[in-house]
Amino acid sequence: MSKFLKAAICLALTAGPAWADKYGLGRPALPEEIAAWDKDIRPDGTGLPAGSGDVWTGEEVFADKCAVCHGDFAEGVGNWPKLAGGEGTLADKDPLKTVGSYWPYLSTTWDYVNRSMPFGDAQSLSPDEVYAIVAYILYSNDLVDDDFVLSDETFSDVEMPNADGFIIDDRIATEHSKWVGEPCMEGCKDDVQVTMRAMVLDVTPEEEGDAPEAAAEPAEAVEEVVEVSLDPALVAAGEKVFKKCKSCHQVGEGAKNRAGPILNGIVGQAAGAVEGFKYSKALRAKADEGLIWDEENLRAFLAKPKTFIKGTKMSFAGLRKDEDLEAIAAYLSSFGE
Amino acid sequence: MSKTFMGKTTSRRAFLRGAAAAGAGAITAGTAKAGTPDPLITEVQPWAAGLGDGVDATPYGLPIEFEDDVIRRNVEWLTADTISSINFTPIHALDGTITPQGCAFERHHSGAIELRKEDYRLMINGLVETPLIFTYADLERFPRENHVYFCECAANTGMEWAGAQLNGAQFTHGMIHNMEYTGVPLRTLLEEAGYDPAGKWVYVEGADASSNGRSIPMEKALDDVLVAFKANGEALRKEHGYPVRLVVPGWEGNMWVKWIRRIEVMDGPVESREETSKYTDTLADGISRKWTWVMDAKSVVTSPSPQSPITHGKGPLVITGLAWSGRGAITRVDVSKDGGKSWETARLAKPGEKMALTRFYLDTTWDGEEMLLQSRAMDETGYVQPTKAQLREVRGENSIYHNNCIQTWWVRPTGEAENVEVS
Known part of the structure; x- marks a missing residue:
């Protein structure tokens, strides 16, 4: 935040440079304007607003606003940034650089989430939401316990593992001193061999129009005639409830496994049956016991996922309202396999 | 609009197309060996008889359609989404030093x-x-x-x-x-x-x-x-x-x-x-x-290169490229045709200017043999652009940023070129 006041005092005491040749252009910035734009957070936490957020609130906010790109566990979806994991990989062939493994200052996470996230809806989070999200990211990186509350007070308690992992640019000493002077012009090497070819790796973008045929259209989805007639209003209500699930689950034509499995035909299906999806050990155990996702089991699971299957990797707090449970079951029933 | 460029599996075909066009057209006609009169000269062409566009046809002009392959391109697998991404200036097809805004990378x-x-x-x-x-x-x-x-x-x-x-x-x-x-x-x-x-x-x-x-x-x-x-x-x-x-x-x-x-x-x-x-x-x-702000001296041969192969056969050849340094002006660029065994000093189109691109040319004669083309820039601090091996020795391979190594293009007797590494 602004150090203007401090600066003014400082100037009064030390008599700074004389600004004789000013153009008199522009106008003084108002305190409200500075407050609106000056949001940067310094490594020591300067600039943090008062507020707090705990890990569990953070998990909910994260699932709602961040998981669609960053994954339920901050593990990243597709090419989107992974925010957790990678500890001890920085010297590996392919280091995984995350908030936990790489970022030296916690202020950076707070500042960036606050200023630029969620992607496409920046500056929409309240300070408490930002504290909660950052708390959850720390928890996802095993840097705090699940009862941790991040606030402007506890901010400086957090130690970032890679805080000492940076040095200031030393190229002048380590590179420039070696690579100066008159270079060799003749007989610089005895032998030259091609050791690697880009065309072998073959990752350069194709000329348009020559791209391989797009993957064959998926076989026409066979819409099974659902025997039980569904209440259209209930299905519509379920579609709204499903928004809570969408960051991880897809349903309908062209659905793919995301952080969670495809849900086509889930109602009445055996648990753990979606091909190509990696289920938790806990869910696989239930599947082996013969769990069927009939409406009753599905509703019980969705009401309290972590109670129904202890150890499920579905990080969802659960649907509290009976009407939501009924609606989501109706909505999912409307999709055949 | 369909855009074409030479690269990857299509380069061979595109290359042949380019070579065929050259053989049938202006290149042959322009040589002393042409046996038959060139119809582009002996016949009245439509553009020499009819009329072109009026002055307001394009209030803000775009390059002519024949140049519509000279565009920025993206490498999709690099990023999750084009909103937070990068594309690339078609430096292989440009000359001089000023980059037109319309094809400057984003x-x-x-x-x-x-x-x-x-x-x-x-x-x-x-x-x-x-x-x-x-x-x-x-x-x-x-x-x-x-x-x-x-x-x-x-x-x-x-x-x-x-x-x-x-x-x-x-x-x-x-x-x-x-x-x-x-x-x-x-x-x-x-x-x-x-x-x-x-x-x-x-x-x-x-x-x-x-x-x-x-x-x-x-x-x-x-x-x-x-x-x-x-x-x-x-x-x-x-x-x-x-x-x-x-x-x-x-x-x-x-x-x-x-x-x-x-x-x-x-x-x-x-x-x-x-x-x-x-x-x-x-x-x-x-x-x-951290704080590795300065861009060190670097250069690259822009033509011939994989997207800009040699289509004219042996004889006079212009090898050209760009050099630059964030620490000052470029003072010299050397070019090697043999993967760094020997070097010739290229001609700078203009004396290097501080923190600006410098265009270099090596006006040479191609014998039709394969070349391992490289360029090596020097700046006013005396710094010499390093090889990839030199850089890796200091940095390893995970640095991502600030790769200013010497680039090698493997030019084949056909005139095609490929991005390679050499010993």
């Missing part, structure tokens, strides 16, 4: 926003006598300067650390452009606000959602940084920060904040996302360099 973190001049505000706050707000019109009333500078993304050539990967100068070296900027020295604006000498840094941020905040040492801010609003004589393009961007000569492109809206004088760096989690260079031991 790098956005939250997409290219539309910000009207009327809605533009620039704030200077922090350790200053009077925090100030400038409008666009205010900026135009300060004395302004013109300078040509290159802007290179720190990640240019970053995909080549672990091996020869992308087959084309556009993709290996196209995160660069070079424009003539018009703008107000940042120093002028800092003096207008009355900066406190205790302020050793300025933090600069953009108006877009990413903000792309960066900390710049005051010494640089007072030296040659420009608050620019024109490029190559006209308004900046939306994708380059219209209406106002920062120009930080010789330093990595990420610091050239677009849509710049705030400059804060501070006593320390912010350590923002763009200067900690990104734009830091991880060495082999896992320790990372």
